[in-house]
């Protein structure tokens with residue numbers, strides 16, 4: 500069995516989440532492959548986040564940053580996970596897939612690296628931004644109003660009309676804003692972003708405002724996890740490159 504030795508470094512987590520902890524991951528191990536030929540992708544990863552915390556996972560390429568983010572969301576059924584992922588007092592590893600659906604995209608927003616891959620080419624932008632709310636049972640008119648508002652916050656000009664467009668009609672930066680809107684619309688408690696600024700040029704990063712009215716300043720390096728986050732949320736971002 501191959502064991503990864505370069506698991507992203509985090510401070511060792513408390514065994515028992517302290518009161519007010521948003522996300523506590525003690526000793527998460529992630530394995531893939533068959534029982535006979537198992538590969539340990541992440542070895543005893545620990546993390547603790549309180550509401551409002553921002554955490555960046557730093558590690559060389561292939562050290563398991565993306566795998567860790569995907570494991571927390573349980574989006575890869577082939578991974579074997581041991582340990583626990585305590586989110587708002589619930590161990591996500593114990594939830595059924597049906598219950599996980601109400602966490603993913605609602606309580607935890609996700610932003611993945613490739614905005615085109617995250618968008619359905621056959622659905623309008625508006626339908627996709629509204630989708631998390633519609634799944635949660637929000638009425639169409641209200642979902643439309645909130646989708647327009649969140650797109651406007653992300654500086655999508657003429658948002659009502661652009662909601663009728665399809666992803667191929669949007670530029671890369673605009674698609675990234677749509678993916679951010681999808682992550683933000685449910686006002687999640689935690690946002691997990693994998694390489695959130697990689698697809699954004701610095702100008703777009705600088706234009707994207709915080710929902711609380713502050714401007715997000717791009718660093719110019721494209722490495723910092725600069726993207727909006729709702730108030731009182733935690734944020735788990737991954738740097739796309741090893742930190743220097």
Ligand SMILES: Nc1ncnc2c1ncn2[C@@H]1O[C@H](COP(=O)(O)OP(=O)(O)O)[C@@H](O)[C@H]1O
Pocket residue numbers: 531532538540558559560561562563564565566567575577
């Ligand atoms: N579904 C999978 N099955 C087996 N190995 C995988 C799978 N997904 C990723 N890996 C491997 O896990 C390791 C960590 O990958 P990843 O998390 O993408 O690294 P990074 O830190 O660059 O984001 C890599 O060796 C990658 O090839």
Ligand SMILES: [Mg+2]
Pocket residue numbers: 564565566693
């Ligand atoms: Mg990665």
